[in-house]
Amino acid sequence: MLNLPKEGVLSHQPIGDFITEAGAVINDATVAFQRWGEFRGDPHGKNNIVLVEHALTGDSDAATWWEGLIGPGLALDTDEWCIICTNVIGGCSGTTGPTSIHPDGTPWGSRFPATSIRDQVRAEQIFLEELGITRFHAVLGGSMGGARALEWTILFPDAMGYACVIAVSARSSAWQIGIQSAQISAIVRDPAWANGDYYSTGASPQNGLAAARRIAHLTYRGEQELDERFGTIPQAGENPLGAYRRDDQRFAVQSYLDYQGDKLVERFDAGSYVALTDALNRHDIGRGRGGLNKALASSIVPTMIVGVDTDILYPYHQQEHLSRNLGNLLAMAKIVSPVGHDAFLVETRQMDRILRNFIALTQQVPSPNELAERNGIYDI
Amino acid sequence: MLNLPKEGVLSHQPIGDFITEAGAVINDATVAFQRWGEFRGDPHGKNNIVLVEHALTGDSDAATWWEGLIGPGLALDTDEWCIICTNVIGGCSGTTGPTSIHPDGTPWGSRFPATSIRDQVRAEQIFLEELGITRFHAVLGGSMGGARALEWTILFPDAMGYACVIAVSARSSAWQIGIQSAQISAIVRDPAWANGDYYSTGASPQNGLAAARRIAHLTYRGEQELDERFGTIPQAGENPLGAYRRDDQRFAVQSYLDYQGDKLVERFDAGSYVALTDALNRHDIGRGRGGLNKALASSIVPTMIVGVDTDILYPYHQQEHLSRNLGNLLAMAKIVSPVGHDAFLVETRQMDRILRNFIALTQQVPSPNELAERNGIYDI
Numbered sequence: 001m002l003n004l005p006k007e008g009v010l011s012h013q014p015i016g017d018f019i020t021e022a023g024a025v026i027n028d029a030t031v032a033f034q035r036w037g038e039f040r041g042d043p044h045g046k047n048n049i050v051l052v053e054h055a056l057t058g059d060s061d062a063a064t065w066w067e068g069l070i071g072p073g074l075a076l077d078t079d080e081w082c083i084i085c086t087n088v089i090g091g092c093s094g095t096t097g098p099t100s101i102h103p104d105g106t107p108w109g110s111r112f113p114a115t116s117i118r119d120q121v122r123a124e125q126i127f128l129e130e131l132g133i134t135r136f137h138a139v140l141g142g143s144m145g146g147a148r149a150l151e152w153t154i155l156f157p158d159a160m161g162y163a164c165v166i167a168v169s170a171r172s173s174a175w176q177i178g179i180q181s182a183q184i185s186a187i188v189r190d191p192a193w194a195n196g197d198y199y200s201t202g203a204s205p206q207n208g209l210a211a212a213r214r215i216a217h218l219t220y221r222g223e224q225e226l227d228e229r230f231g232t233i234p235q236a237g238e239n240p241l242g243a244y245r246r247d248d249q250r251f252a253v254q255s256y257l258d259y260q261g262d263k264l265v266e267r268f269d270a271g272s273y274v275a276l277t278d279a280l281n282r283h284d285i286g287r288g289r290g291g292l293n294k295a296l297a298s299s300i301v302p303t304m305i306v307g308v309d310t311d312i313l314y315p316y317h318q319q320e321h322l323s324r325n326l327g328n329l330l331a332m333a334k335i336v337s338p339v340g341h342d343a344f345l346v347e348t349r350q351m352d353r354i355l356r357n358f359i360a361l362t363q364q365v366p367s368p369n370e371l372a373e374r375n376g377i378y379d380i
Numbered sequence: 381m382l383n384l385p386k387e388g389v390l391s392h393q394p395i396g397d398f399i400t401e402a403g404a405v406i407n408d409a410t411v412a413f414q415r416w417g418e419f420r421g422d423p424h425g426k427n428n429i430v431l432v433e434h435a436l437t438g439d440s441d442a443a444t445w446w447e448g449l450i451g452p453g454l455a456l457d458t459d460e461w462c463i464i465c466t467n468v469i470g471g472c473s474g475t476t477g478p479t480s481i482h483p484d485g486t487p488w489g490s491r492f493p494a495t496s497i498r499d500q501v502r503a504e505q506i507f508l509e510e511l512g513i514t515r516f517h518a519v520l521g522g523s524m525g526g527a528r529a530l531e532w533t534i535l536f537p538d539a540m541g542y543a544c545v546i547a548v549s550a551r552s553s554a555w556q557i558g559i560q561s562a563q564i565s566a567i568v569r570d571p572a573w574a575n576g577d578y579y580s581t582g583a584s585p586q587n588g589l590a591a592a593r594r595i596a597h598l599t600y601r602g603e604q605e606l607d608e609r610f611g612t613i614p615q616a617g618e619n620p621l622g623a624y625r626r627d628d629q630r631f632a633v634q635s636y637l638d639y640q641g642d643k644l645v646e647r648f649d650a651g652s653y654v655a656l657t658d659a660l661n662r663h664d665i666g667r668g669r670g671g672l673n674k675a676l677a678s679s680i681v682p683t684m685i686v687g688v689d690t691d692i693l694y695p696y697h698q699q700e701h702l703s704r705n706l707g708n709l710l711a712m713a714k715i716v717s718p719v720g721h722d723a724f725l726v727e728t729r730q731m732d733r734i735l736r737n738f739i740a741l742t743q744q745v746p747s748p749n750e751l752a753e754r755n756g757i758y759d760i
Contacts, residue, residue: 022623114625174610174633175603181634182595188627189587191571207569215562215595223555223695230554232664241667243402245494245658247568253554254561278625284612287621312692315603 002039002132004082010034010060010094015126018089018096024113027103031127032094033086034060036070037078043133046370050076051124051160052085053141053148055345056216056276057268059093060085068348075355081137088144089123090115090275098271099199110196112275116282117144121151125159135369138362140164140355142306142344143314144276147283150322153301154285161367162330164358166306167344169318170292170325171284176313179219180277183212187270196271209270210261212277217260222310222340226253293325300368302330304358308343309336328368330361382419382512384462388443390414392474395506404493407483411507412474413466414440416450417458423513426750430456431504431540432465433521433528435725436596436656437648439473440465448728455735461517468528469503470495470655478651479579490576492655496662497524501531505539515749518742520544520735522686522724523694524656527663530702533681534665541747542710544738546686547724549698550672550705551664556693559599560657563592567650576651589650590641592657597640602690602720606633673705680748682710684738688723689716708748710741 005011011033018029041047052062052070062085063070070076070083087095090112098112128134139160141149146168153163172180187193190208198204218226230253234240238249250258264273286292303326307319316334323332333354337343344351366374385391391413398409421427432442432450442465443450450456450463467475470492478492508514519540521529526548533543552560567573570588578584598606610633614620618629630638644653666672683706687699696714703712713734717723724731746754 020623022621024623110624113623114621116621171612173603174606174612174631175598175601177610177612177631178594178598178606178633178637181631181637182591182598184625185591185594186566189591190569211562211565211569214558214565218555218558218562221555223553223692224697226554226558230557232551232554232557241402241494241496241662243400243404243493244490245564245654251554251557251561251661253558257558257561274625281631282621312603317604 002043004035004039004131007036008034008063012094013127013130015123015130018119018123018126020113020119021116022114026089026096026113029089029096029123030094030100031086031089031123032060033084033127034062035082035084036063037080037082039082042135044135047135047137048080048082049133049136050081050083051136051139051152052076052083053139053145054085054088055141055143055145056280057264057273058145059091060087065345069351069355075352075359086124086127088120088148088276090120090272090279092269092272095123097269098196098275099269107199109199109271112271114282115275115279117147117151117279118155120148120279121155124148125156134159136160138162138164138358140166140358142166143168143341144280147280150285150303153299153303154289154295157300158369160301161369162358162362163301163303164306164355165303165322167308167311167314167319167341169283169314170296170322171286172281173318177281179215179313180281183215184274184277186211186215187274193270196274198270205270206265209268209273210258210265212273213261213264214257217257219313220340220342222312222338224310225338225340228338230256296322296325297327299327302328302361302365302367304331304333304361305329306333306335306344306354308339308341309334310338311341311343313341330365331357333357382423384415384419384511387416388414390440390474393507393510395503395510398469398476398499398503398506400493400499401496402494406469406476406493409469409476409503410474410480411466411469411503412440413464413507414442415465416443416463417461419462422515424515427515427517428460428462429513429516430461430463431516431519431532432456432463433519433525434465434468435521435523435525436660437644437653438525439471440467445725449731449735455732455739466504466507468500468524468656470500470652470659472649472652475503477649478576478655479649487579489579489651492651494662495655495659497527497531497659498535500528500659501535504528505536514539516540518542518544518738520546520738522546523548523721524660527660530665530683533679533683534669534675537680538749540681541749542738542742543681543683544686544735545683545702547688547691547694547699547721549663549694550676550702551666552661553698557661559595560661563595564654564657566591566595567654573650576654578650585650586645589648589653590638590645592653593641593644594637597637599693600720600722602692602718604690605718605720608718610636676702676705677707679707682708682741682745682747684710684713684741686713686715686724686734688719688721689714690718691721691723693721710745711737713737
């Protein structure tokens, strides 16, 4: 039987030495994870596991960052489904990343190798195997989590029944690489960065990380929502219209962005931010697979695609591209919101409808494994 | 008679001590300018002057940055019109700005006061008066130049017959303030910034300025155009997919953005970049005028509004807002292009049609001054 940790409790699973797509080794890697809902079924066949993938600075605590969507009676109903969420490799919330301790007893820092979205998925696949799981019902996620869900369907098509890919593209666009590289640049230009080996210096590139987050946040939020909230209002007690420009005399939106930057600095590591942003830059479903649309066409997993109408980071035409080219499109849904990219995290009512529809479809449409079994092509 | 400089030659006109909107003084200010085409008419009445306003890092050399649009037989036909373009106050191409010499003999640096779009227009109005001009045919410009053209129509409605306002909004949006502040932040976090007084240090915040430009460029260019050009292609001879992330192993789009940053560093001053970006943050037609739409409604100058369908910096809905609320809309035109904001600079064929239409309309529709004279309300 599966030996899963207590519901909601952060747990850790060693996965051994991990070799990256580009050929480097991460020794004695560990994957942090949480689960909600009881496991039912066959860990090598039909079961009730739904794998949830977090976004760039998310973590395994999916019930918190998707509050209102995971729990008893909610769209991802933990009375029915066993939800598992892992922290991504390269992260800083329990899974091995740049802050983790290298076998030599000091933090990995600059020695932590580059990882790709495929590495994130392969690490997760090994993790599941270590838990004793080779099949699961569905994988879903948004943004970087959506990229992982999509890679799962191409890398391990037999491992899952269904996928839901939210607010992401088939590969990074040049604009995404550009704006993501601007964020990496903000961090590595911080004098405290120390080439990524700042963990023992007593300083940390907090200013660079906060600057990166401020830029990122402007790609996560729609300009209409920001404008409705802040417009050109000065921050209370400050005068951004004074006779001399001063960094401490701000518009309200500057204060809001400063807050977003500071909040991330408190909970996230700059080295992980660089590592995961670089992984996003490398996102390309087509790499080594005969090109983008050939790779998408090869997909056999029924996949639902979700996008946001005002997303400037992953514009909706990128989800339309996925929907046209995926080999097995299950459904398509559009979140309509002034919020932009983050809508998949904050438009809970719409996400509730979308996730309920997705789950319902997975119960109506046969999975490739079910079809194969019915046709007697193979059995497990 | 007007004593204008030789065609195309950079010239300088002192405008005396200039007091900013926020109450600071810029002593002995000078405005740099160029003109093309012979002046004809009455400098205090009907004449053939068309005032062209440059964008953030532009200069008075309009015939170069609008190549193909200003010259004999072109849309802004210098056989017919006298084109005048000034460098903006706060700039670094001849008009007084942070690099200029303060009365004490050292550069202004941090002592250069904050300026607004209204200051830019008032400096230009004084400049014209010093030349002996109180009326002109039309004002036009894009981006920050569009903001100036729009402020002209509200600050000095009797001074001109017509305006053409391109790829700008009635005020900064919160998103614009956010992304512009990210650029200022990139510069002031550069250790060489020295609080704006780097001119005598032997160093200059080039890295910060280049970083600012890379961010800005991603708001000037449409993501579809960038993706068509660069996609996920590695820069020639570099490998951004190696086992370790390295700053010198780039995607082609990173190299392109680096080039854009480096190119700006060669021709532009970081202090001016901060000053003018701050001026853009302060752009608000409604300030002190009973609100945005009341200010717009008060406009009497026939004004053409132009936007770009893929502009993420000044989205087209902002030009639609202007068209709905301006007191005297002359016409509206949309540039259709994957290029984004910069389309008003690079889609020459479309801009040619638009500017020819604008000039034709100015010759068909009576100006407010002409109407007032016809009705005998006042004469000049």
